[in-house]
Amino acid sequence: MNLLTQTKNTWCPGCTNFGILAAFKGAIEDLVKNNEIKTEEVVVGSGIGCHGKISDYLNLNSFCGLHGRIVPVLSGAKIANPNLKVIAFEGDGDAYAEGIEHLVHAAKRNIDLTLIVHDNQTFALTTGQFTPTSPKGFKGKSTPEGSPEEPFNPLFLMLSAGATFIARSYALEVKKTQEIIKEAIRHKGFSFIEIIQPCLSLNDTRDHYQKRIYWLNESRQKDNIDFAFEKIREWNDKVPLGIFYQINKKTYGDFN
């Protein structure tokens, strides 16, 4: 089984998206080897942006949709054929700017879908403007004097919206990311993984994050919403990674 296509990869050399691609490929290989999923039942989808090219690189059923709209496309696929395993890749521009309403509603519905956000805190493919997660003062081409807007916290939003699996990872931590992706795909319901994905060409945040990231204790109970709220709000000096929250809840369309 070769999970990669022959397509020439056009990400910048060293782009941290390669880390996410490797982690995802590893996760699918593990799950297939373990008979947990079948490759033909996997459908990946992506938005528009650097991250979106991942559809071309994966030798799996795929749908590269419109900017910000892949969550409804894969929701429709899942509703139509509940046997499918649907996994969406979006950029932070895709997920949090253009198509944010779909995230909130997918979480609220608890549809059985995994969403992986490549958060590089910039619109990369359009050459570096601020996004909803760029820090205040972000100097991009559309905000030469610095962005006037405060960023928002997507995990906090997802928790309020009713997501039943919420995690954060770091694109350069491939092994850990792979494990989190596996857990997210295994999870029945809406699973959300935000991956900090430094853009080496336009927003290289590696130094900033490498000093601050740490992993949450994995063996703890994950259904504690107070703990999740507290950890999700930790952001400036320390940046926690791992699964913040996971609960079991009926999924959309599963009313038996």
Next chain:
Amino acid sequence: MTHVASTVLIGGQAGDGAKEAGINLGKLLATAGQEVFVSVDYPSVIKGGHIFSRISFSKEKIFSDYKKIDLLIAFNNESISFHQKELKKDGVIFDESCLPMTQITKEINAPAITRTSVALGATCYYFNLEIENLEKIFKEAFGEKAEINIKLAKKGYQYLKTKNFKQKPRRLKGSGLRPKASEKKKILIDGNQALALGLIKAGLNVYFAYPMTPATSILHFLAKKEKELGLKVVQPENEIAVINMAIGAAYTGQKVAVGTSGGGFDLMQEAMSLAGMAEIPLVIAVSQRPGPSTGVPTYTSQSDLRSTRFSGHGEFPRILLAPGDPEEAYLLGAQALNLAWEYQAPVIVLLDKHLSESLMTSFFDSSKIKIENGKIAHNPKDYKRFETTSDGISPMAFPGMKNVVVKATSYEHDEQGITTEDSQIIKEMQEKRFKKLQLLLKEQKSKETVKVYGDKKSKNIIVSWGSTKGAVLEAMKYLKKSVKFIQPLYLEPLDAEKIKNHFKGAKKIIDIEGNLTGQLASLIREKTGIEIENKILKYDSRPFEPIELAKKINELLS
């Protein structure tokens, strides 16, 4: 002019039950073998306001309701002040003063709304209709509460009879009141339900919609049928989600439709173009109401022909069908789903409030509907979703099939579905998609893409589309000169050859449509080079009225 039809108008406040009473009366008349047309006129309010239903009926097939009324049933004063002037010379009014509906209802402690049944009972007496037929209709409409309504209807009937109220002289009486056993089974149904039944007949699996008048009742009707038919009916967060979900569902091989009105369709534009690029089979029902913008939500219009024809950026083939009555909505609804799958393209069915929400006695010929699945790949080797073929149509495979990878994308792509910027491939793919249109144009030759009515030899030609066809057909009953009436059902691609042939030797061509800019006329000019100078256009949000329309046509033909 002698009217070929009788008309009853039932008016009241929202909450008075004027609409339901109109539909029940329509059913009663249909049961009695009449051809019936019921329109409902209501403002965008939940309580209060003035609502009326208008029921025209005749022994002959009838395609529109009429303004001049034989019987006015008034549940509020506005009904009288607004509609008294529309009474025919011998027209009568049932209001509380001549028929104490409220008092009769109170006598048996029935809820206020049931006074409509007193009125319907009295109507049976007035038109000499068999009141027994009402029982069945009430049982269907009211379930357990039917008893009380039946009782009240009988009281209404008896009240007029006791008073020896003058009955309608008998054009209606006798044989006309009973359907002959040999007659086809007709139902009284509106355009939205007809469309939904057509979609179901053609194999619909999933329906997505966000509520928007006048398309909402498709959603309601299908939602009610969800369990019975094993359908999935989904109400997503907005129209952008609606169409993207529908595209995702169709990508997995399920037959999908969505429904909306102009504003919601505007939100779908980008994904409409995606459906074109990714060659997704998808039916989009667009029921028009007057715009621009929110416009007049509960009234009618034919002003979105242009915006649907040109919807979505870039160039891609799409199909646009325009039924004019429930029978056509049923057949074209089914055809739309078939065409979507045969041509792997978005198909729009254009309706409007007057078609969507008016009821008409109709016969659905399901033998005319065959399910088409299009080209499906069976056990393909090295599957390519966008494989080049001679007719431009690539075999479809779906996720879940073994040894197959199905790639779809919004980017221009190669045969496999991988993004491309290669100029040669880009050109070939664009041509591949448009080849499908060539095929369709060829296959159209054997399809009924244009309907023709009236005197086929006449040199006076009327062209119209959608629900306005109804008023035109009625108006033709009052014309002083013969006309040939042409109604294109396929607006995209328009069968220009057929239209040109019909126009050959024409002395006068009249375009009739419900918009200000003559959108069908400009489509015809674009595709045939023929400029239609005589136009009768209506853009006051109300449908054409047959007698008024006949007058205008007669003027143009004189």
